[in-house]
Amino acid sequence: MQVVESLDGIDPAEFSGGSCIAIGKFDGLHRGHQAILRRLREESEGGALRTVVVTFRNNPLSFLRPEACPHPLMSPEQRLEAFEAAGIDVCVMVEFDAAFASIPAEEFVTDVLVGKLGARHVIMGADFRFGHRGAGDGALLTSLGAKYGFDAEIVDWVDDVSGQVSSSRVREAMSRGDVETVARMFDRLPAVRGEVVHGDARGRDLGFPTANLGGRIEGLVPADGVYAGFATVGGVRRHAAISVGNNPTFTPDEQSRVEAFVLDFSGDLYGERIVVEFAKRLRGTERFASLEALVEQMHRDVAETRELLS
Structure with missing residues (x-):
């Protein structure tokens, strides 16, 4: 798997054939995240499009609100290993800092997803936000997809026996030692x-x-x-x-x-x-x-x- 550590490190020539992109934090790689990665592989048209994950090395809250930032469920290295095991071609894992936080939502789509990565299909979870001040949501991604020629897909929440699978629920279960509930949400220990x-x-x-x-x-x-x-x-x-x-x-x-x-x-x-x-x-x-x-x-x-x- 190719790892790119900055937006400037993306070579648009490598994505001239188009790509299928998933964007998100992917902390923990729980079943909801796994559903996004499955759709990513399915929509890559049998490998004709490169599968790309765009994510952050750090939790955005570590920059935006450090006092509220939770401990990560996985290290960046663990997430990279999990992406590679899932068959992802490229991971763009960047630091969420002042420069990244200032990128307007539409500019992120046009300059990064379309301009640099050649987006043909973009997937994200229902709760993910992108762009300056989190202005980008599923509705904006869908409208920009129609405007700039890519398909936008919003993957809905995944449920288990006790509710929606999420990183926050994983942390809550870990805080009380309920590793069996976490294993259900992870599909692994x-x-x-x-x-x-x-x-x-x-x-x-x-x-x-x-x-x-x-x-x-x-x-x-x-x-x-x-x-x-x-x-x-x-x-x-x-x-x-x-x-x-x-x-x-x-x-x-x-x-x-x-x-x-x-x-x-x-x-x-x-x-x-x-x-x-x-x-x-x-x-x-x-x-x-x-x-x-x-x-x-x-x-x-x-x-x-x-x-x-x-």
């Missing part, structure tokens, strides 16, 4: 990725050595608690019992962290980048009266993880 760093080695002393994620963690971490899930180590996906949070028995004031006990694995993971997936929340975090009570509960957590994932 929610996951984070990071480098394994040295911890306090307390888990090893208790017989449960954990892989501690440190530094920059890609993806949204769910609410504190203990989860059954998976850890992908060296390309191999393994069962894991996962702790999110501090250790209230030993360090109640410590910052929350992600620790994965990889079942039936022995080896040095320090410095490795691993993917941790959350399948089911087993319980919240607890403070135990004794070391023995903690170890007994850890054994129960591992046994429940084995049973759930078997």
Whole structure:
């Protein structure tokens, strides 16, 4: 997949044969976003038109209203990997900054979508807005399509059993540890990725050595608690019992962290980048009266993880 990191980096000659474009934030690549990408591939006329995603490296709110900007559900790198896995030809992923925010809606369509990318078909979600002060919506895109010779398509909301699928609903579910609801909205397990760093080695002393994620963690971490899930180590996906949070028995004031006990694995993971997936929340975090009570509960957590994932 070709990645273009600025509007100036688009070479119009590469799109002289026309393109099918999807525009949006695509945070999380949930089922609503997946529906847009499916339509993008379908409308590419069997590959005759290049499939292009136009999106942002950062959430626009990080520039417009930093105090209201939520944590991203996926890192830019994770989204690029997902676009490539979906069969997208080109991703134009630009920084949403003052220059981009100042582009009028019609100018964005005429200069970027039509002039640079050779738009023949443009797709976006029902809630997406574009252009200066968010002046561009589905109605404007449709009217501009008729004027400048491309088909405009607005993909409606996708529903699941409890309502509309959206990034905000995903965040709300993650904030309470409801990873099963998130998995339904994603059609995959929610996951984070990071480098394994040295911890306090307390888990090893208790017989449960954990892989501690440190530094920059890609993806949204769910609410504190203990989860059954998976850890992908060296390309191999393994069962894991996962702790999110501090250790209230030993360090109640410590910052929350992600620790994965990889079942039936022995080896040095320090410095490795691993993917941790959350399948089911087993319980919240607890403070135990004794070391023995903690170890007994850890054994129960591992046994429940084995049973759930078997």
